[in-house]
Amino acid sequence: MIGSAVVVASTAGAVLTLGVATAGAVPDVVDRPYSDAKAMIQDAGGTPVIATRIGGGADEGDCLVANAWEAGYPNLSSRGRIIGNNEVLVALNCNGELAGPGSPGNSALSPAGRAAKQEAEEEAAEAEEQELAEAATPGA
Numbered sequence: 001m002i003g004s005a006v007v008v009a010s011t012a013g014a015v016l017t018l019g020v021a022t023a024g025a026v027p028d029v030v031d032r033p034y035s036d037a038k039a040m041i042q043d044a045g046g047t048p049v050i051a052t053r054i055g056g057g058a059d060e061g062d063c064l065v066a067n068a069w070e071a072g073y074p075n076l077s078s079r080g081r082i083i084g085n086n087e088v089l090v091a092l093n094c095n096g097e098l099a100g101p102g103s104p105g106n107s108a109l110s111p112a113g114r115a116a117k118q119e120a121e122e123e124a125a126e127a128e129e130q131e132l133a134e135a136a137t138p139g140a
Helices: 002-018 034-043 111-136
Strands: 047-054 064-070 087-093
Touching: 034 047, 034 064, 034 087
Parallel strands: 047 087
Antiparallel strands: 064 087
């Protein structure tokens, strides 16, 4: 009985130390839209798998990747043998860039929210300047 336990433990240890083939290094996809990240992971030989998702204000392809990591578990073949796992798990943030009335998103006090708010304010200022320039030169 003790001998069989040692064999099982040493076999499990060999699988863990020898490991199974993985996708290697996970590409740097954090803060990228999922559609771009998915393509990058596939180009690197991995299979993207959505592990977690928060929010619902964006389409899946537009969600930002908050984190990505290699799957920490092996896959099994149809015969029950351990085979490599090339899955890359991703955590998605599907909130909008900036929260507003009735639309979820990042707080204006967060770094991402501040950046989105500043960009929106700059776009509004440019639009206003363009509108004033058009009004100042009628018929031009």
